[in-house]
Amino acid sequence: xxxxxxxxxxxxxxxxxxxxxxxxxxxxxxxxxxETPDSxxxxxxxxxxxxxxxxxxxxxxxxxxxxxxxxxESTEPARTFMRKFRLxxxxxxxxxxxxxxxxxxxxxxxxxxxxxGFYIDPADVPQQPQTLARAA
Numbered sequence: 001x002x003x004x005x006x007x008x009x010x011x012x013x014x015x016x017x018x019x020x021x022x023x024x025x026x027x028x029x030x031x032x033x034x035e036t037p038d039s040x041x042x043x044x045x046x047x048x049x050x051x052x053x054x055x056x057x058x059x060x061x062x063x064x065x066x067x068x069x070x071x072x073e074s075t076e077p078a079r080t081f082m083r084k085f086r087l088x089x090x091x092x093x094x095x096x097x098x099x100x101x102x103x104x105x106x107x108x109x110x111x112x113x114x115x116x117g118f119y120i121d122p123a124d125v126p127q128q129p130q131t132l133a134r135a136a
Contacts (some may be wrong), residue, residue: 002106004078013024021024030044030045030084031043031044031066031085032044035084037111038110039108039109039110039111040087040088040091040108040109041106041107041109042064042066042085042106042107042109043087043104043105043106043107044070044081044083044102044104044105045103045104046079046081046100046104046105047079047103048078048079049068049077049078049079049081049105050071050078052066052071053069053070053071053077053078054066054068054098054100054105055067055068055069056068056096056098056105056116058087058093058096061087061093062086062087062124063084063085063086063087064084064085064087064096064107064109065082065083065084065085066081066082066083066084066085066105066107067081067082067083068080068081070088085108086132088106090111090112090113091109091110091111091112092111092112093108095109095110096108096110107112
């Protein structure tokens with residue numbers, strides 16, 4: 001009589017996850033991202049960090065960086081933290097807002113609903129098309 005071979009990965013289907021992983025493990029640099037109809041919201045738990053030590057910046061209009069920095073060279077921040085996110089398309093860079101309350105940093109990146117098209121004035125179009133270059 002042969003016994004069925006149970007693959008170790010199949011235990012996840014037999015037992016609830018709280019029994020397999022009894023500790024609710026979240027990495028220290030975890031940032032929760034949530035999308036609403038009007039904006040993208042990034043929130044991070046930063047217990048023990050002062051408001052003056054947090055820096056939120058936009059790099060190249062494509063990335064948002066959240067990190068902690070020392071206020072002066074003689075002190076260290078309570079916690080070292082750094083995350084970099086690529087911003088989704090069509091966001092309003094000038095409307096980014098951040099708030100820090102009760103150890104939770106919340107960065108709101110509003111969506112931009114402006115169309116990025118262009119307008120050609122019919123008066124600027126010549127009556128006779130011009131040949132700028134010939135194909136080889």
